[in-house]
Amino acid sequence: MTRLWLTLAAAGILAASPVAPAEATASLDADDVKMSRFEIGGSASAILPIVSEDVPTVVMGGGPRVTINVAPWMGIELLAEALGPVEDQGTFGVYMTQVKVPVSRSAGGGRTLSLTVGAAGAASYQVFPETRRVRFDGSTVVHPGYRRFRAVAPNSLSVGMSGRHVLSRLAAGTWDLQGLIGAVGGIAVRASVGVSFGIGGYR
16 A cells, blocks of 8 residues: 555656756747647556455556546546456456646646546446257257446546646647556556547647
8 A cells, every 4th residue: 555655656746847948848849738628539558456356467458538628727537448358258447537637737838747536447348159058858958149238336546647748739648647446456556658639739
């Protein structure tokens, strides 16, 4: 538990370090960055369980992400990621809803560091093929194939940091470093990198 929060604190301190004026100027060759109301993108992630019933292994994931910036001081982010490898057949994943509160911006707004707080839940989609069983009397019992989708209510807390670096008028690079506490991974660290596209542009 202590290791988890020390990792998050160190990452937050490094990411929040002031941006040098030369670096800020170089990243903004055109006009200052404006806030895009809607951002659509995707990310690739890794989840490392620290305290769980199983032996800790890294679980990889990836999927879409949508961000709604309701105000300059708050955004709401929705994401869904497929996870693997898993022992059972089917597709397993996690979905998350989180609030992003900017705590630091570079000159011009090209780089933003945000605090994130949210809730996560697990989901699965499985396909079961048709099976046949022959009885002792020679008859055959057929069990038809079926599909099953399951999603549990959010049962894990997510707390961490998120960063965004505007790369062009329409695209921005993103990263996340968060702690997960709950049924999704027990106590785990989630790290991700991705890209977002601002509807209407960032400049």
